Amino acid sequence: MTRSVWLKADSAVGNWEKRKKRITAGIEAGVDWVLVDDTDVERVRDLGDVNIAAFRSGGDADRLEEHSQQDVSSDAVIVGKNGEGDGSVSLPEDFSGSADISALRRSDDAANGAYIRILDENYEAFAEEAAKTADHTIVIGEDWQIIPLENLIARIGEETELVAGVTTAKEAQTAYETLEIGADAVLLDTDDPSEIHKTVEVRDELERETLDLTWAEVTSVERAGSADRVCVDTGKLLDHDEGMLVGSMSRGLFFVHAETADSPYVASRPFRVNAGAVHAYVRTPGGETKYLSELESGDEVQIVNRNGKTREAVVGRAKIEQRPMFRIEAEVETEDGTDRIETLLQNAETIKVPTPDDRKAVTDLSAGDEILVYYEQTARHFGEAIDEKIIEK
Template structure:
């Protein structure tokens, strides 16, 4: 599931300076949406590129029906109703409410995504949110005293009908919202002025989408010099930690953990943005669970970074450096007897994870154990497929 972070920046936040500060923090942190009043849409567009949802109230003059809206960037990506109406309690709902939500404001704008905003002030507002979800692309629910139970109810009842956006005031509340009932909310709407809280909430979003891999050990059966090949260094736009690297291999079913060049050596300074990954034919794992050939990588692509415990994150490729270098062929054997191979440069700066710790490939010997990700499946254009393919 793809998660999203919305940041609330309507007139309840304060004047335009206060709203602009939130919007700028959202842009800098990498949030997905801002929720503003419709009058602010064009000003948000001037600040940067982000999805814009706009509150519309009964008193609003719709800019969507204005022919000039597209030209002035005043058109939001989604319209949200509920403010100053039943959704936020301005218009009372009966305590035994079980009817339908009036979404006529949304229905008249057929080509714009629709959203409903509901403060959960009681059971009747849960029912109202359920009714709104039938029509709304996004259903934003905000609890006054933030509790899990209403969110659990709504996830169970409307989770597949709409994108459920849970109102939160902190990154920790966002984490809980993403984890509730194991499925979690599709998105969170953060109401906070703190730029660090906005950044932490985006980090929680990213963490919730990342997989954790089961890495295992395989025994080195041979290390052989095989001459020169075109070697690829992957230089990322991210700083890598000492226990991080990438999964690289000549065979898609078995990818070897290769450390980033974070360690100092007598010969060269550390390059904590780089993984000296192997020859051009080799695979590297990507954040979507697929693979790419090292030769295909280019600036702007994403690759998967993994640590020794199998925790993953994404990194942006800044540069790919290909040079002819002497290579080792390293052959491994898994516990079930499968043979895995890869080519790595013959250089002491290339390190792999062994049972004895971080070790240069120049020091590898038969009998050492290397950490790898093993997946007994074939690949076709980087995607796992159910077919028989022999790699050797």
């Protein structure tokens, strides 16, 4: 499931300067959506690139006509504010027949999202009905938050994007994890930039894979002549225990550390992984792979630490140069015995791989050393795992 963060920035937040400050903080933090009044859509477009949901209060034909062009430019039109959704207008009596999004739309056919404050069980039922036709269903808990959210998660399923109202990153974590399924998104209502950043971090952490890394025994390290090798320079600084997964065989990828360590001869380059020859695979987000030769500025690669925790980084540059190489071969214990994997890495002291004690330069590796790898018994076709037998030598 892909999670998202919405940021509330409508007139209830305050004047435009206050709203602008909140929206700017959200865009800088990386929120996915901002929720504003329809009159602010073009202003938000001027602030940055973000999805915009616009509240439609409805009922004022002249006002709707006046701002119709602005509404068209929003990515979603949300109704319910100053209407049935927030209690300003009484709920329909027949929930089973009329309490879908059409009741929230009134005369507004452009609406594709509903905003509902869960004031009591009737509003919970109303949200459930609205979700049947709404692309986005935003629910704001009042005195009770967890129980109504659990009920809606259990009943709505995949009919809509369920967006839960929160005020802190801690509440966002709870909303994402409720019933082990969680809300699809959260609507964050805060002016605190640090809380916005924390909420985005919660979203990112939930999206990331945690990989089961394993130890492999080096069986051979030999000079392999020159080859075109690729340094992957990312737009992020990597931590000391981070690197990338690369290898000649898709089923067995070697953990190669970023160049975070200083040496007497070369300054550290903590944005760089000297990843090996152009033919090798590198793991990318979502469990896919790319050839190193394919990487270019703007692509994403997967960063991993020794505990298997992953994150994403954008490629700033892929630097290809001819360099002397080592061919490194290792054996991995599998359910069927052992399997051989290998890769080519540059013959240089700055390229390091994890060992049980710390790390070793590839120039110091020898048969019998243990190094960290990611192994999966699967084949690849255009970077995607497939159920097919492929022989790699």
